[in-house]
Amino acid sequence: MEPAILVSDLTKSFRMGRGDAAFTAVDHISFAVQRGEIFGFVGPNGAGKTTTIRMLLGLMRPTSGQAIVLGHRLPDEAKAVHARTGYMSQMFTLYDDLTPIENIRFYGQVYGLSRQELRRRQAETIAIARLTGSEHELTANLSGGWRQRLALGCAIIHDPELIFVDEPTAGVDPASRRDFWELMYQLARHGTTILVTTHYMDEAELCQRLGFINRGQLVALGTPEELKVRQMLWGQVLEIECNQPEGAMRVLRAAIAARRLEVCDLAFYGVQIRVVVPRSAATSALIEGLLADAGIVIHRMDWTVPSLEDIFMAKMREAPVLS
Numbered sequence: 001m002e003p004a005i006l007v008s009d010l011t012k013s014f015r016m017g018r019g020d021a022a023f024t025a026v027d028h029i030s031f032a033v034q035r036g037e038i039f040g041f042v043g044p045n046g047a048g049k050t051t052t053i054r055m056l057l058g059l060m061r062p063t064s065g066q067a068i069v070l071g072h073r074l075p076d077e078a079k080a081v082h083a084r085t086g087y088m089s090q091m092f093t094l095y096d097d098l099t100p101i102e103n104i105r106f107y108g109q110v111y112g113l114s115r116q117e118l119r120r121r122q123a124e125t126i127a128i129a130r131l132t133g134s135e136h137e138l139t140a141n142l143s144g145g146w147r148q149r150l151a152l153g154c155a156i157i158h159d160p161e162l163i164f165v166d167e168p169t170a171g172v173d174p175a176s177r178r179d180f181w182e183l184m185y186q187l188a189r190h191g192t193t194i195l196v197t198t199h200y201m202d203e204a205e206l207c208q209r210l211g212f213i214n215r216g217q218l219v220a221l222g223t224p225e226e227l228k229v230r231q232m233l234w235g236q237v238l239e240i241e242c243n244q245p246e247g248a249m250r251v252l253r254a255a256i257a258a259r260r261l262e263v264c265d266l267a268f269y270g271v272q273i274r275v276v277v278p279r280s281a282a283t284s285a286l287i288e289g290l291l292a293d294a295g296i297v298i299h300r301m302d303w304t305v306p307s308l309e310d311i312f313m314a315k316m317r318e319a320p321v322l323s
Helices: 049-056 078-084 100-110 115-128 144-155 174-189 224-234 245-257 281-293 308-317
Strands: 005-015 022-033 038-042 064-069 072-074 085-088 162-166 193-198 209-214 217-222 236-242 265-269 272-277 298-304
Touching: 005 049, 022 049, 022 064, 022 209, 022 217, 038 049, 038 174, 049 064, 049 162, 049 193, 072 078, 078 085, 085 144, 100 115, 100 144, 115 144, 115 174, 144 162, 144 174, 174 193, 209 224, 209 308, 217 224, 217 308, 224 308, 236 245, 236 281, 245 265, 245 272, 245 281, 265 308, 272 281, 272 308, 281 298
Parallel strands: 038 193, 038 209, 085 162, 162 193
Antiparallel strands: 005 022, 005 064, 064 072, 209 217, 236 272, 236 298, 265 272
């Protein structure tokens, strides 16, 4: 079956002013999203996530490369894509002075639903978004989590095959984030393809496949499990708990600067220190000796499986190269 999204060498550059060098927001990225999949697009602010979505919706013309969405080439066939897709922006775009049912009815009319279809879909959407009992309150009075579910409901009022969800849970409490993701899984179980952008690693874990983007380039692509396996092949994570974590960090950084210690990555993880090193007893023994010589007491030092956050932070520090 043809992928829902197929991107090849997609690039978008901006020229800020006459004579200025072009700024490349999206730089020759290539990936595919399969039908019925929840694909997570993960990266820091300004990495190129929203620009990519705008090109995939046909709202922005790429500088070069190709994007095919639901079998339609963009941006030339954007109207056909709009009829079959939904978009939930990272900015709340509904009307606060309308009720949820009025917002849903408005967007249904925008998407061209007939009266009969609109009556059926608005009832279904209220149920799916779990807004029953609150559909006649002013939207301005809803909590952040309820407002986000309403925004998603308006994006799916026309029963789209594919939805783009851009930073959906920023500023939303953990319980509401969990409820929102249960709603997205419900949609995926019914065959809806979802491309979601996020910078929360716990949300990234919930995606079936991930693309990490940094400075406009795709730096990692795969399932969460695949990314962890690749990281383990590149380097294993040594987790250290000690009585002087900041002192230990200074000792290890000095050893790295003096080329006495070779590591792939070094960072705090809470009060613990995580060191990504080639897995070897010699490296572990060297670190233990360095800290002991500095009078630092090690409470625990163990090899551990890398988390998605470990992988994400390591990739963000690298020069952008697809792994």
